[in-house]
Amino acid sequence: MSKVPADASNSAQIDYWNxxxxxxxxxxxxxxxxxIEPLGLEAIRALAPLxxxxxxxxxxxxxxxTFELAARVGVAGHVTGVDISAPMLAVAKTRSVPTxxxxxxxxxxxxxTADLGHGVYDAxxxxxxxxxxxxxxxxxxxxxRALTPNGRLAFVCWRPLQDNLWMRAPMEAALPFLPTPTPADPLAPGPFAFASADRIRSILSDAGFAEVTLHAFNTSIGGASLDQTVNLAFRVGPLGAVLREKPELRAAVSGYETPSGVLMPASVWIVRAQAS
Ligand SMILES: C[S@@+](CC[C@H](N)C(=O)[O-])C[C@H]1O[C@@H](n2cnc3c(N)ncnc32)[C@H](O)[C@@H]1O
Known part of the structure; x- marks a missing residue:
């Protein structure tokens, strides 16, 4: 396996994801x-792989x-997945290839920072x-640079935390049991760094993309049982274990229980653009 190039600027994320x-x-x-599968499928639809x-x-x-895209481009196509996380890539490599x-x-x-090649990908x-x-x-x-002329870009990213109750509701319920958090820089690398449509447009335009479109997509995600949802929401180490026992935290999630499991509101941008 190739090694992550030494780059101090993303080193915190490289550590975090490993x-x-x-x-x-x-x-x-x-x-x-x-x-999150339905959210990725919406972005794949926007990309319209051939x-x-x-x-x-x-x-x-x-x-x-990566495998969903591979199924769409078929045996005549090819998909490359890149990531900085060794443990996650190890899981990817064990999955079965679709027929x-x-x-x-x-x-x-x-x-x-990696050299991904010049003009080698259609999307x-x-x-x-x-x-x-x-x-x-x-x-x-x-x-x-890695895209062919007029190559396509599509991705899904989170809209603001306040519109994503699947994360906000458990977080707010946990706050009284945690030390006061230091206010975070909303533009720092993290799940909500692309919450602003204007920021996405400006980054993509500065990076040489044109015909940028953003589509707000709202849906409910989840589908697991109440126990599984509480475990996943408060899963981090011994602190997570303490939180999982609190009835207040279970209540933050139980209100969203349906006959199809716990379904909580999620809100994302489906972003599409073209290399210019
Ligand atoms: C929220 S996870 C999403 C993983 C996957 N796309 C999915 O939907 O299941 C974010 C992923 O981005 C990867 N990542 C973060 N910074 C990266 C970078 N500079 N280059 C490549 N991958 C990166 C992380 O290692 C992690 O796998």
Whole structure:
């Protein structure tokens, strides 16, 4: 496996996705995939993959979308998944290849700094893998270089936390039991770094993309039992275990229980653009 190039600027994220976060995602991959699959499928629909195309899946993690793309481009096409997280890529490599698809390639690379080639991909895709760059404009310029002229980009990212009750409700319920958090920089690398439509447009335009469209997509995600949802929401180590026991926290999630499991509101941007 290729090594992540030494780059101080993304080193905090490289550490994070190879330690606690990467291990949690690898361990709970099936439940997380189930939760966010409909959001990735909406972005795949926006990308409209064609048989025979070459595609790059950025921040592919445990690989669910890489295989979904591989099934769409078929044996004549090819998909490469890149990610900085060794534990998540290890899961990706164990998944079975769909019938009528070529096996995807998985590379451990920093999508911001690695040489991804020039004009080699018809399309670049990401499901929640592009909000963690220390220099988003440089990262998207790197992705644009890897695209053919007029190559397509589509990704899904979170809209603001206040519109994402699946995360906000458990977080707010946990706050009284936690030390007061230090206010975070809303533009720092993290899940909500691309919550602003204006910021996305400006980054993509500076990176050389045109015809940028953003579509707000709201739906309910989840579908797991109440116990599974509480476990996943408060899953982090011994602190998570303490929180899971609190009835107040269970109540934050139980209000969303339906006959099809716990379904909580989620709100994302489906972003589409073209290399210019
Ligand atoms: C929220 S997870 C999403 C994983 C996967 N796309 C999915 O939907 O299951 C974010 C992913 O982005 C990856 N990532 C973060 N920064 C990256 C970078 N600079 N280059 C490549 N991958 C990166 C992380 O390692 C992680 O796998």
């Amino acid at each position: 330690a606690a976060a990467g291990k949690t995602w690898a361990q709970h991959q099936d439940r997380l995939d189930r939760q 048989a025979g195309e070459r595609m790059l899946d950025v921040g592919c993690g445990c690989g669910q979308t 009528d698809a070529a096996p995807p390639e998985f590379l451990q690379l920093d999508a911001q 670049v895709f990401s499901r929640f893998g592009v909000m963690f760059f220390s220099d988003p404009t440089a990262a998207f310029a790197n992705l644009r």
